[in-house]
Structure formats: C-alpha cells, structure tokens
Amino acid sequence: MSLVPDIHARSELEAMLRSSRWAAALSADELDLVVAESYERRVAAGACLFSCGEPADHWYGVIDGMLKMSLSHADGRQSTFTGVHEGGWAGEGSLLKPGIWRYDAIATRETRVACVPRHTFERLVSSNLAFNHFLLQHINARLSLFIGLVEIDRLLAPTARVARCIASLFDPDLYPSKGWNVRLSQDEIGQLSAVSRQRTNQALHTLEREGLLAVEFGAITVIDLPGLRSYVDESADGTSGKPGLRLHNA
DNA sequence: TCATTAAATTGTT
C-alpha cells in the first residue's frame, strides 16, 4: 500500500465531502469548516457502525464499501431494509430530532465512512437554506424508496423483488455513484430482497438472460436500470405470489 | 512469480 496512508485517506475523505451533492449548497468557508470538523472511520467487514438504541450523534457518508440497515429480532431473525454504498448518506432522520438510532448499520465488507458530527450538521440545518433544500429532496427520495419497498414486499414475486431491490441501490437522488458495479454476494442480495439465496441465484440468472444485468463472482453489474426498476415477472397476477394482498382495494 | 492451501461464494439438488 501507500507509504503515507493517513494523508491519502484524509484526501479521499476530503474529496468525498467536497464532491457530495450537498457540498454545492455551501459557501467555501462553510465547506472548509465541515471538512475540518469531519473525520474518517473504518468499519471492518461484518462490524457495526452503530446499533439500534444508541444515541445518534453523527451523519455518515459512505466513502467506500457498503452499509446495510437492518434490525435483528430477539429470536435471531434479521430483516434488512436497504443498503447504502459509495456516495450515499445515512442518518439524517435520527439527527433531525434529539434521537436514537432505530436500526443497525452493519458493513457488508470493509467500509470507510465520513463522519460529520451532529453539531456540524445542526449548524448547517439552522443556517443554510440551500442545505435544507437538499435535505428535503433527500428525505423525499428516501420516502419514495420505502414506499417502493412496501410495494415490493406485498405485490411482487421473487425475481421482481430481486430486480427492484437492486435498482433501489442506484437511486440517483440517494446514491450518486459512478459505476454500475456492486460488490454484493448473492447471499446479501437475498437478504436485501427478502428472498432465499437459492432463489436469488435463479433470479439473477433470469435477469442476466434478459440482459438487465451481468452476474460476476461476488458482484453484479447493472446494465439496464430502467428495466430493473420496472420489472414485473410472469406471475404478477397474484396467483403464485403473496396471497391476496393488494394496495388498491379500498 | 508460482504452487499450495484455506476460505468464501456459487450452482445445483
């Protein structure tokens, strides 16, 4: 590796902060201060960045790697809601009130995060209108994502769930990432989609045959994002999916 | 650089 890893890491942290979408809303002085007050933290694969119940005192941006947001129940079962990867920010919901984390954030592989302290975040919220505009858009995008997840959960058969969960990782408002490649094992994709690993394996090859993505070892590459986003599979009439649940039946 | 090994991941039943 590099002979000067600390300096290298610092510059990557700074580059990540300065290239983030909200940075454009800040004056040069404001941004310099944010850079000075923030720091980088490494989270080992499988380790916890924060866990449910702890006080929320940072806003986190992913420099490299992947965080999964999940809850583990007392009986050992675990439900994963969504994943945040390179370029994504997480935690604003719990920072906007004097809150505690309502879920766990676990690194699916070695992950580096930018940590913006609560007081820095609060200063921006109370002093910068453009930053608030960014936050509003960001939170709105997150709301859309979760509404989509409810639809996925209630309406769609396994292959479509996998397709849409992958698509949700590339929401342009939440994750302005550069590439179309995600390093996630099929097991982890299954957790995100609430589909068994075996069924995820089948689904990925179905989607590959249809030209929507490419399957690699320990990763996938998205080819047709709109196609994944709107994917509806053969048994979408409800006969073989979840029994009888419809969103539009008032 | 190459061969050997363990670990992780995939593909199939």
Added chain:
DNA sequence: AACAATTTAATGA
C-alpha cells in the same frame, strides 16, 4: 438444508 464446484486471498518457497 446439504453438497460439490469454482473463485479468491493468503502464504511461503
């Protein structure tokens, strides 16, 4: 859930 095959990563010559 179990098993075999494949890929990667780590180690040492």
